[in-house]
Amino acid sequence: MNPNTPAPEHRVRQGMDYGESEDVQNVHAAIQREKREPRAGLEPLSIWLIGVYGIAIFLGGAYLGRYGGNFSGDGLDYSVTPVAAKTGPGGPGGGQQTAELGPVERGKKVYSANCATCHQGSGLGVAGQYPPLAGSEYVLGSTRRLGMILLKGLEGPLTVKGAQYGSAVMQPWEKTLTDAKIADVLTYIRQEWGNSAGPVAPEGVAALRKEIAGHAGSFHESDLKAVPEDANLPGSGDAPATGGEPPKP
Amino acid sequence: MTPADIPLKPPTAGSVAIAAAEVSRGEVEQVERALIDASTRVPVLMFYTSAVVWLLIGTLLGSLTAFKSHMPDMLAGISFLTWGRIRPAHMNTMLFGWASMVGIGTSIWLMARLCRTTLRHPLLLVGGAAFWNLGVIVGLIAIFAGQSTGYQWLEFPPYAAAILFVAYSLIVSWAVLMFRFRREGHVYITQWYLLGAFLWFPWLYGATQMMLFVIPVQGVVQAAVNWWFANNFMFLWLGSIGLGTAYYMIPKVIGRPVYSYHLAAIGFWTYALFASWTGMQRLVDGPFPAWMITASIAASIFMMIPVVTMGLNHHMTMRGSFPLMRYSPTLRFTVFGAIAFTVFCVVGMVISLRSMARVVNFTEAGVAYTHLGLYAFFTMIMFGSMYYIVPRLVGREWRYGSLIKLHFWASAYGIGLMLLMLFVGGWVQGRDVDNASLAFSESTQSILPYLRGRSLSGMLLALAHLIFAFHFGMMLFGLGRHASVPTFLNPQADAKAHTGT
Numbered sequence: 001m002n003p004n005t006p007a008p009e010h011r012v013r014q015g016m017d018y019g020e021s022e023d024v025q026n027v028h029a030a031i032q033r034e035k036r037e038p039r040a041g042l043e044p045l046s047i048w049l050i051g052v053y054g055i056a057i058f059l060g061g062a063y064l065g066r067y068g069g070n071f072s073g074d075g076l077d078y079s080v081t082p083v084a085a086k087t088g089p090g091g092p093g094g095g096q097q098t099a100e101l102g103p104v105e106r107g108k109k110v111y112s113a114n115c116a117t118c119h120q121g122s123g124l125g126v127a128g129q130y131p132p133l134a135g136s137e138y139v140l141g142s143t144r145r146l147g148m149i150l151l152k153g154l155e156g157p158l159t160v161k162g163a164q165y166g167s168a169v170m171q172p173w174e175k176t177l178t179d180a181k182i183a184d185v186l187t188y189i190r191q192e193w194g195n196s197a198g199p200v201a202p203e204g205v206a207a208l209r210k211e212i213a214g215h216a217g218s219f220h221e222s223d224l225k226a227v228p229e230d231a232n233l234p235g236s237g238d239a240p241a242t243g244g245e246p247p248k249p
Numbered sequence: 250m251t252p253a254d255i256p257l258k259p260p261t262a263g264s265v266a267i268a269a270a271e272v273s274r275g276e277v278e279q280v281e282r283a284l285i286d287a288s289t290r291v292p293v294l295m296f297y298t299s300a301v302v303w304l305l306i307g308t309l310l311g312s313l314t315a316f317k318s319h320m321p322d323m324l325a326g327i328s329f330l331t332w333g334r335i336r337p338a339h340m341n342t343m344l345f346g347w348a349s350m351v352g353i354g355t356s357i358w359l360m361a362r363l364c365r366t367t368l369r370h371p372l373l374l375v376g377g378a379a380f381w382n383l384g385v386i387v388g389l390i391a392i393f394a395g396q397s398t399g400y401q402w403l404e405f406p407p408y409a410a411a412i413l414f415v416a417y418s419l420i421v422s423w424a425v426l427m428f429r430f431r432r433e434g435h436v437y438i439t440q441w442y443l444l445g446a447f448l449w450f451p452w453l454y455g456a457t458q459m460m461l462f463v464i465p466v467q468g469v470v471q472a473a474v475n476w477w478f479a480n481n482f483m484f485l486w487l488g489s490i491g492l493g494t495a496y497y498m499i500p501k502v503i504g505r506p507v508y509s510y511h512l513a514a515i516g517f518w519t520y521a522l523f524a525s526w527t528g529m530q531r532l533v534d535g536p537f538p539a540w541m542i543t544a545s546i547a548a549s550i551f552m553m554i555p556v557v558t559m560g561l562n563h564h565m566t567m568r569g570s571f572p573l574m575r576y577s578p579t580l581r582f583t584v585f586g587a588i589a590f591t592v593f594c595v596v597g598m599v600i601s602l603r604s605m606a607r608v609v610n611f612t613e614a615g616v617a618y619t620h621l622g623l624y625a626f627f628t629m630i631m632f633g634s635m636y637y638i639v640p641r642l643v644g645r646e647w648r649y650g651s652l653i654k655l656h657f658w659a660s661a662y663g664i665g666l667m668l669l670m671l672f673v674g675g676w677v678q679g680r681d682v683d684n685a686s687l688a689f690s691e692s693t694q695s696i697l698p699y700l701r702g703r704s705l706s707g708m709l710l711a712l713a714h715l716i717f718a719f720h721f722g723m724m725l726f727g728l729g730r731h732a733s734v735p736t737f738l739n740p741q742a743d744a745k746a747h748t749g750t
Contacts, residue, residue, distance in 0.1 A: 033735070034282070035504035036275070037362065038497060040438055043509035049561065053554050060550035067546070067603060069539035078539035078603065 103199060107188025110181045115189075118168070123193040129168045131160040134193035138224070143186065143200050144231040145224045147208040150174075150182050153218035172218060179205040204233030281365060288367035289358050290642045292374035296354030297635060298725065299382050301718050303346025308707075308714045310339035315707040319700040329393040337404035338392045344402060344482065345413065346385045348627060350378070352490040353420055355634040356443050358642075359497055360424050363440050364431030374423055380416035384409050400461060400471075402479045407462045410454070417454075421447045438513045442493030445521060449485040453478060469537050473529055480528030483622050488524070491586065491627040492559065494634045498583045499566055502637070503573055508565035512558050520555035523548050530601035533610045549598045556594040563587050576737040578653045582633030585661065589625035596621060608683065613696065613703075614675025617668050624710075625664045632660070632717065639724055640735075647736040648720060648729035654738050656716045663709030670706060674699025 067078040101109075112121065119125050123134035133139050138146060138160060151174040157166035173182065183202040190197035314336045317323055324330045361368050368374070388405030391397070397404040405413070424447055428440065457478040460466050466474060500507050507513060526548030529541050567584065574581045597618060600609050609615070636653065640646050647653060674696050681692035723729040 034279075035501055036278070038437065038439075038500035039435075039506040040510035040513055041506040041508050042511070043565070045509070045511050045515070049512075049558070052557055056551060056553045056557075060547040063550060063602075064543055064547040067539070067543040069543065071540045073538055075539055076536060078543055 103184045103187045104191055106181075107184035107186070108192075110177065110185040111188055114173070114177070115185065123189065125165075127163070128165065131158060131163075131165045133189045134195060136160050139189055140195055140197045142227060142229055142231045143190075143198075143204065143233045144208065145227050146186055146190075147182070147200070147205055147233055148212060148219050148224065148227070150177075150186065151205075151209055152212060152215055154220070154224075155218040156220045158221045169218065174209060179203075179209065200233060208233055282362065285361050285365070285367050286358075286641045288369075288371060289361050290371075292368065292371045292378060293354045293358050293638065294642050294725070295375050295378045296350050296357070297639065297721070299378060300347050300351035300354060301721050303342055303350065303385065304714055305718055307339055307342035307347055308711045310335055310342055312704070312707045312711055314339050315700070315704040319697050319704065328395070334393055334395065334397065337397050338389055340402060341388060341392065341404055342385070343623065344487075345381075345388070345405070348487050348623060348631070350381065351631045351635070352446075352487060352627075353378075353381075355494055355631060355638065356446070356490055357420075357424060358638050359439055359494065359634075360427050360443055363433065363437050363497070364427050365433040366427055366430050368423070368427065370423075373419060377416050377419035377423070380412060380419060384412035384416055387412060398462070400475045402482060403457060403461065403475065407458060410458050410462075414451070414454070417451060421451070437497075438507065438510075438517070439493040439497040441517050442489045442496065445517075446486055446489035446493070449481070449489065453481050453485060472532060472535070472537065473541065476528040476531050477525075478528075480531070481525055483619075483627075484524035484527065485521075487623070487627045488590075489520075491630045492520075492590065494630050495563065495583050495587045495590075498579055498630075498633055498637060499563060499587070502577050502580045502583075503567065503570040505566060505570065508562050512562040516555045516558035516562060519551070519558070523551040523555065527552065527597075530606070531610070531615065533601065533603055533606035543603075546601045546603070549594070549601050552594050553598065556591055560587075560591045575739050578647070578650075578657070578736070578738055579633045579637040581657060581738065582629050582636065585657075586626050586628075586630030586633065589621065589629060593618075593622045593626050608679035609672075609675050610679070612675035612678040612682070613671045613699070614679070617671030617675060620664065620671070621668055625668070629660065629664075632656070635721070639721065643724050643727075645724055645727060646732045646734065648723050648732075650736045650738050650740075652716055652720045653736065656713050656720070657738075659709050659713035659716065663706045663713055665706075666709065667703055667706035670699045670702035674703070 066080065068080060069075045069078040070080055118130040119133050120130075123132060125132040131138075138149070149170060151172060153172035154170035157164060159165070177185070179202040182205045183200045186200040186205075189195065190199070313324070313330070314332070317332050317335065321332070328334075357368065357374065384405075388409030391406045391409060392404050396406050398406055403410075424443070428444060457474055460474045461471060465471070496507065496513070527545050529537070529545035530549055533542055533546075535542075563584075570580075571584075574584055599605055600614060600618060636647065677699070678692055678696045681687050681695050682689065684692075
């Protein structure tokens with residue numbers, strides 16, 4: 001396959017495929033002219049390339065920090081809020097919301113996600129099954145009773161606003177909701193639908209949670225009646241909150 | 250001694266040993282290559298032929314998809330040709346039919362060459378190819394019958410995936426066995442990538458099938474799994490094969506060693522580390538935990554490390570040899586693909602940044618990005634490798650340089666036009682969707698000219714593929730102009746002296 005030899009048979013071969021040739025030499029022409037199998041050289045890494053690596057790592061890391069959304073599992077919001085802005089021992093992701101929303105707005109979110117299925121968005125419940133929250137003596141009365149119901153749940157017959165309920169049970173929320181969320185949702189139901197009772201503070205819920213942690217099972221109406229009508233949690237009162245400001249304990 | 254004295258007939262190991270005293274090392278290597286090529290001939294050509302057939306089918310389906318996007322009435326009355334079936338059919342034909350099969354074909358040949366071992370029992374690989382084809386056929390029929398799973402790039406129902414798994418284990422166990430019995434002590438860069446791809450793919454596909462269909466995860470995790478799969482099918486599976494092929498073809502054709510082993514090692518390991526983190530950036534502003542999306546965006550920024558490293562390595566290898574792209578088809582396609590990989594990763598990083606993604610995410614720009622990776626990078630490199638490998642398998646030279654040139658330019662202009670249309674169109678579409686003063690229907694109007702342009706680019710690509718398939722068929726059946734000199738893109742007296750094509 002030397003192109004410089006003008007041999008007559010070379011010209012003949014020009015028009016032939018390797019496969020048709022008698023000459024084994026020709027069959028492997030493509031392999032013969034091939035360069036050897038590739039190898040890798042050993043040029044060193046240059047300094048400026050290490051600099052480029054550093055820039056890429058810095059930019060990527062900065063981006064992750066800037067838009068990491070506090071690495072919250074339930075946050076769709078990628079902005080990062082400084083930790084100092086947190087007002088309570090919020091759960092994961094609580095930080096970025098406390099900066100903008102008051103307890104009533106936050107409570108509303110908790111309510112529509114967890115409570116509205118039974119007690120309805122109107123707070124009127126379902127007759128015979130789920131007691132109303134609007135105007136309910138339990139909602140407007142002792143915050144201690146209310147905290148007990150939320151944390152441990154409620155079973156058995158119950159009279160609210162003169163009507164009998166009890167075919168359904170209230171589930172315990174102590175494992176699902178944080179102290180802050182329970183406080184927010186209680187504040188919300190005490191001030192929505194024409195209710196006007198004072199807010200509930202997370203510290204009070206935390207204290208109650210610790211106090212009744214040993215109680216097995218849900219409460220019954222008799223357990224609630226055993227608590228005085230005016231027993232309130234620390235940090236909660238009867239005066240309706242004027243603004244979105246959380247109460248000072 | 251003259252080349253004519255090489256004892257090639259009969260080409261057995263025994264005769265080489267006898268003549269070893271008088272035959273130079275280079276000549277022994279030539280005999281060895283001939284034996285290796287002969288052993289891979291049937292399975293690799295089977296993979297290539299299947300891939301080319303799937304390429305044509307996929308092109309037809311893709312063209313129909315493109316036309317239906319701006320002519321929704323076309324073929325609307327036929328249920329199995331509706332948009333919801335024809336689009337996944339196009340994607341899966343291209344991914345599993347064309348891209349995976351051509352990639353496996355090239356990988357087998359490269360692995361055999363680099364391990365310096367002949368392929369034993371090639372018929373088992375033929376069986377693997379047949380099973381793989383069966384899996385793709387079953388999956389496509391299921392999609393046309395309306396049994397698509399609805400997960401992007403995973404539309405094949407699990408029973409088709411099971412067939413693909415059987416085929417894959419037949420295929421890859423063979424490639425890994427070749428590596429086990431290699432006669433070459435040195436493990437070249439290409440082998441890292443191929444072994445990586447062979448081991449990553451079953452993990453990728455298996456884990457995804459498990460998490461979506463066998464023990465389905467709930468809620469948004471499904472979307473996370475789906476996009477992790479789609480992106481890494483691109484990066485870890487096809488991307489690894491494409492990059493490994495480029496690392497072989499470029500130094501092989503120009504006959505120079507790769508610039509730096511160290512750069513290659515850094516590029517490979519950072520690629521393996523960061524690529525698998527990407528994927529969720531395609532869900533920016535979706536209902537998804539923000540930090541997971543941000544982690545993927547950060548990973549695509551980190552991806553600049555392997556991209557710069559590999560790009561530099563290829564560039565320094567090629568330095569001074571760029572004029573050879575005038576002559577060598579392999580080099581031209583491969584360098585085009587290698588450059589497109591850099592562009593692919595940089596564009597992918599830029600459009601994933603939240604400020605950009607807010608506009609272009611969930612628009613036609615996503616389609617453009619996918620084609621940039623699958624076509625401009627991967628498919629072009631695979632074309633290059635076929636232009637190199639097929640003559641060695643069939644024992645014939647490519648018929649006409651003009652057909653190769655036409656193929657290249659139709660492909661290059663086709664994909665260029667498609668990317669231009671879809672990136673610009675996606676930007677316009679995204680801006681119009683975000684514009685509250687415009688009705689949504691107006692955003693669908695403003696993209697129409699770009700979709701028509703995309704259909705035109707699809708015609709160019711279809712032309713390129715028809716030319717290529719025609720040329721490939723002539724090679725298989727020995728039709729057309731016969732030649733015993735290599736086919737170059739441009740006639741040049743000294744071209745042969747420079748290229749090893």
